[in-house]
Amino acid sequence: MHSIEAIIAAALLSEAVWETGKLVWQKGKLSIDRVGALLTGLLIAVGAGLDLFKLVDISFFHPLIGQVLTGILLSRGANFVHDLLKTAEIVVHRNQNQITE
Template sequence: MEYFGLFFLAVIVEGVITYINQFFVKGVLKWEMVFSILLGVFVTVAYGVDMLAMVGMKTSVPLVGSILTGILVSRGSNYVFDLVKTLTSGRGGMKTSK
């Protein structure tokens, strides 16, 4: 389970860095991006969704897991679906073709 948590953290950090790059380095502030972050964080906090807790990583700071999950969710459904698909296919082991 620790590997899944580490993978989630890496994906979330990559997402945050991408957003920071868009906001500050390139000087481009798109309202769609801001709205998706705010909506993603609002929904995950409101429903108590914490993907890090789901993979066994608990935080001592309340809401941090939900906020980070909101950032991950704000990246879009295709992004999250691909992430979940990758994680679930890894749990079953490697499949060999014949």
């Protein structure tokens, strides 16, 4: 069973992956820049075995799933990933404080 923190983090990451995917198709056209960034993010994450989901104690039945989802997030760039992780950290700490009160 996962903790409430893991579920909240999963929700944040899920939305971020979906929103990133929507950027590939803009105004009825394929965005070559977004596709290039997406492929680069996937190559780096899968090639290096990076998995953001493991950081929040979410593991998949196949490790490649976490790596692919991480690659999608990486395609948005460093600022996006930093902001996403910061938001997840704030939400988790807020929930921990509410639970202990």
